[in-house]
Amino acid sequence: MSKVKVYSIDKKEKQKIINDLFEIFVELKTKNEVFTFLLGLFTPSEVVMIARRIQVVKMIIDGACYDEIRIKLKVSNQTITKMEHWLRGDDEKTEFITRKINSSRKRKEKSVTRRTDGGMLDKYAHHRFLKDLLG
Structure with missing residues (x-):
């Protein structure tokens, strides 16, 4: 995936995608889920x-x-x-x-x-x- 310039994304879209990420973080319940998520995503x-x-x-x-x-x-x-x-x-x-x-x-x-x-x-x-x- 190529790098994204933060300022090139529409403000509302940026807020939505960041909010979606945070919602997923909130749903992670165990350390194993966090490991799996972070290592799968990053x-x-x-x-x-x-x-x-x-x-x-x-x-x-x-x-x-x-x-x-x-x-x-x-x-x-x-x-x-x-x-x-x-x-x-x-x-x-x-x-x-x-x-x-x-x-x-x-x-x-x-x-x-x-x-x-x-x-x-x-x-x-x-x-x-x-x-x-x-x-």
């Missing part, structure tokens, strides 16, 4: 780009400096700045995102202590790919 490179932005946000929340983020995640200062402006756009958004990330961390800690094997993440190659990304 290339591994696109998934990594999205995941890396989330990692940038996590590191910003943890108080990491730009150099540390840039070196560890191999992202540009522009990406870090963009994510920081997005995160710090308003206090409610910052609090919401921080709460979601901390909740995710707590769930991950619990699942690590309960898990004895890789489970579903070892079943398929694209799942192993994500498992390697997630650590």
Whole structure:
């Protein structure tokens, strides 16, 4: 699929197609459904780009400096700045995102202590790919 210039799409059409995407995200109930959806819809490179932005946000929340983020995640200062402006756009958004990330961390800690094997993440190659990304 060729790249689409955001500004070349009619505003109403853009709102409709983005809304359709969000509606599908809302319907995804399990981690396996999310994996299947993302890996079916996006290339591994696109998934990594999205995941890396989330990692940038996590590191910003943890108080990491730009150099540390840039070196560890191999992202540009522009990406870090963009994510920081997005995160710090308003206090409610910052609090919401921080709460979601901390909740995710707590769930991950619990699942690590309960898990004895890789489970579903070892079943398929694209799942192993994500498992390697997630650590």
